[in-house]
Amino acid sequence: MPGSRSTPAKGDARSTSPRAALDTLLAGTAGGTLRRARWLDAVDQLLRPHLPPGMATHARLANVREDRLVFVVDAPIWHAKLRLATPELIDAARSIGLEVNAMVVKTATGPLQPLPAVTAPRTPMSAAAQSGLKAALALLRSAEPEEATTNPTTGRRRRRNAPATPAEGAS
DSSP: OTTOOSSOOTTOOOOOSHHHHHHHHHHSTTHHHHHHHHHHHHHHHHHGGGSOTTOTTTEEEEEEETTEEEEEESSHHHHHHHHHTHHHHHHHHHHTTOOOOEEEEEEOSSOSSOOOOOOOOOOOOOHHHHHHHHHHHHHHHHHHHHHEEEOTTTOOEEETTSOOOTTTOOO
16 A cells, blocks of 8 residues: 555665664663663673672672662672672772772562573373363263253253243243
């Protein structure tokens, strides 16, 4: 269709790649915030090898504020361990060009990273369990017609021994 805007024109120089979308976001009014977040992530990746053993999954650089590194941890025990590593982390931050003199550690109320979905391997149902399930289903299906019937005109279910309403008539 000539007037359709669902697809770009052949001569349209705009690109719809993810990289072009990111470039557009960085150029917009939110660009400063996004650039800062990307920079903090890069600094976090540079400082991560200097964290105490086992702490990489429990701590994250949250900010560099004035002359302080701000880290967030997910439990009080990691808070204490990270505080003990303050001199090494400050030295590491200085070695990558940051002018920091102190470090602040905050404890988050939840996990820092979303927990991965746990998928337990499913074991097939045993033959005894399958036969038991089939027997239970057979009992339920055979008991159903005795307990209830369906009125063909109204589609309502009623007990077989229940008295008929005037609208249903005597059956």
